[in-house]
Amino acid sequence: MTTLTRADWEQRAQNLKIEGRAFIHGEYTAAVSGATFDCISPVDGRLLGQVASCDAADAELAVQDARATFNSGVWSRLAPVARKEVMIRFAALLEKHAEELALLETLDMGKPISDSLSIDVPGAARSLSWSGEAIDKIYDEVAATPHNELGLVTREPIGVVAAIVPWNFPLLMSCWKLGPALSTGNSVILKPSEKSPLTAIRIAQLAIEAGIPAGVFNVLPGYGHTVGKALALHMDVDTLVFTGSTKIAKQLMVYAGESNMKRVWLEAGGKSPNIVFADAPDLQAAAESAAGAIAFNQGEVCTAGSRLLVERSIHDQFLPLVIEALKGWKPGNPLDPETNVGALVDTQQMNNVLSYIEAGHADGAKLVAGGKRTLQETGGTYVEPTIFDGVSNAMKIAREEIFGPVLAVITFDSVEEAVNIANDSPYGLAAAVWTSNLSKAHLTAKALRAGSVWINQYDGGDMTAPFGGFKQSGNGRDKSLHAFDKYTELKATWIKL
Numbered sequence: 001m002t003t004l005t006r007a008d009w010e011q012r013a014q015n016l017k018i019e020g021r022a023f024i025h026g027e028y029t030a031a032v033s034g035a036t037f038d039c040i041s042p043v044d045g046r047l048l049g050q051v052a053s054c055d056a057a058d059a060e061l062a063v064q065d066a067r068a069t070f071n072s073g074v075w076s077r078l079a080p081v082a083r084k085e086v087m088i089r090f091a092a093l094l095e096k097h098a099e100e101l102a103l104l105e106t107l108d109m110g111k112p113i114s115d116s117l118s119i120d121v122p123g124a125a126r127s128l129s130w131s132g133e134a135i136d137k138i139y140d141e142v143a144a145t146p147h148n149e150l151g152l153v154t155r156e157p158i159g160v161v162a163a164i165v166p167w168n169f170p171l172l173m174s175c176w177k178l179g180p181a182l183s184t185g186n187s188v189i190l191k192p193s194e195k196s197p198l199t200a201i202r203i204a205q206l207a208i209e210a211g212i213p214a215g216v217f218n219v220l221p222g223y224g225h226t227v228g229k230a231l232a233l234h235m236d237v238d239t240l241v242f243t244g245s246t247k248i249a250k251q252l253m254v255y256a257g258e259s260n261m262k263r264v265w266l267e268a269g270g271k272s273p274n275i276v277f278a279d280a281p282d283l284q285a286a287a288e289s290a291a292g293a294i295a296f297n298q299g300e301v302c303t304a305g306s307r308l309l310v311e312r313s314i315h316d317q318f319l320p321l322v323i324e325a326l327k328g329w330k331p332g333n334p335l336d337p338e339t340n341v342g343a344l345v346d347t348q349q350m351n352n353v354l355s356y357i358e359a360g361h362a363d364g365a366k367l368v369a370g371g372k373r374t375l376q377e378t379g380g381t382y383v384e385p386t387i388f389d390g391v392s393n394a395m396k397i398a399r400e401e402i403f404g405p406v407l408a409v410i411t412f413d414s415v416e417e418a419v420n421i422a423n424d425s426p427y428g429l430a431a432a433v434w435t436s437n438l439s440k441a442h443l444t445a446k447a448l449r450a451g452s453v454w455i456n457q458y459d460g461g462d463m464t465a466p467f468g469g470f471k472q473s474g475n476g477r478d479k480s481l482h483a484f485d486k487y488t489e490l491k492a493t494w495i496k497l
């Protein structure tokens with residue numbers, strides 16, 4: 001953990017060099033059009049710098065470069081053990097530059113510096129090193145062939161990968177894609193969110209320093225409807241991997257259908273239920289976890305525990321514990337190492353969250369904590385962690401992903417009712433269950449339509465386990481060896497002996 005104070009971070013922020021250009025074939029470059037956009041910090045509204053606003057012309061250059069590099073074999077045909085060593089060096093460079101990357105992430109996106117430093121940067125580095133370490137330990141297959149034939153079942157890199165990522169964990173989501181995509185030998189074009197492009201731009205240079213050949217990893221900052229769309233419609237992009245909203249995920253499937261039927265892998269939104277049964281082993285622990293599940297990262301988490309399902313018999317005992325626990329999550333300056341709730345990513349997102357709070361009131365839910373914008377005097381975009389009680393699953397705040405610190409509390413009377421409410425959602429990303437009854441825990445976990453289920457905890461998991469959604473939360477999986485499927489094609493080769 002850092003010993004740096006808020007004053008130290010402020011000082012470093014003053015001296016920070018901000019690179020906002022695109023990165024193509026190993027060099028920073030302005031957008032072809034010369035266009036840029038302002039990069040504003042949600043911490044206090046300060047202008048961080050100008051960022052290249054790439055469009056279809058830049059996408060064309062980057063795809064051509066990625067294709068040429070892929071075809072040259074300089075990376076795609078390198079021995080797995082050699083790619084492994086580079087990926088491990090790349091991860092080590094992220095660790096070496098951890099404080100700089102954490103500062104960029106916090107200034108750009110508003111999350112607490114302590115989280116950037118302890119979660120985002122190490123998690124990103126681990127994704128690179130874990131995937132790299134795995135790549136020379138995976139074997140292909142020999143089919144059960146007749147005596148005079150040999151059937152080889154092999155995996156090959158797919159070619160040019162476009163990765164489009166969101167703003168809530170900019171570096172981490174980028175590296176969840178980059179780890180397996182690069183380790184398997186592809187050339188990658190990364191398009192970070194226009195709301196938080198800085199760490200993606202910065203690590204492109206670290207990739208070169210690690211030994212990734214120029215052109216294997218290009219970065220195109222810019223808007224979704226310009227450069228993002230151009231990549232998604234490009235005829236020479238083989239695979240599109242995406243993390244972001246369900247709305248845009250659906251659009252990307254259309255783009256793929258309208259162009260070259262590129263593979264599309266989607267990690268989308270969530271509205272995750274956190275189910276607390278009366279026989280939970282520790283109600284205090286469950287309450288503290290429920291508070292963290294909605295306040296961590298300002299609630300801007302795809303797996304935020306945004307629907308708290310509480311068994312009616314313990315509701316009056318449990319809710320005060322959650323309200324009390326949420327008092328420990330207090331918005332403050334993200335550069336202060338003590339802060340655990342930072343700024344929402346921008347004014348648009350803050351207004352979006354505030355409009356959901358209005359919808360909660362309008363639908364008749366009962367506000368029991370928070371509910372307002374705060375720290376206006378800073379010039380930043382902060383909202384109090386908020387709880388609505390008396391929510392029905394039909395209300396807007398229970399159905400739609402808010403992507404902010406707003407918790408909807410829903411009561412239930414039976415296991416069956418809890419499961420029905422939990423599954424009554426277009427999403428299926430994650431769910432949690434709190435009970436001391438082993439059979440109930442397993443049976444409920446099986447009944448839940450979600451890609452991750454946590455028992456007596458919230459948000460468990462690491463690189464060893466796949467992560468992704470059922471239903472409209474997406475397809476495919478990030479993390480673990482399962483992620484490699486997205487970046488490889490399966491080939492059967494039959495040899496007559």
Ligand code: NAD
Nearest residue numbers: 165166167192193224228229244245248267268269270302
């Ligand atoms: P978003 O869908 O608005 O944007 C995501 C990315 O898509 C951005 O880079 C954006 O520029 C780009 N984009 C937008 N329109 C595009 C278009 N027409 N063509 C191509 N690209 C386009 O999402 P967001 O607001 O950045 O992120 C929040 C969302 O991400 C939430 O829904 C959250 O649940 C989801 N998310 C999911 C996971 C997961 O693993 N399932 C993880 C983190 C975030």
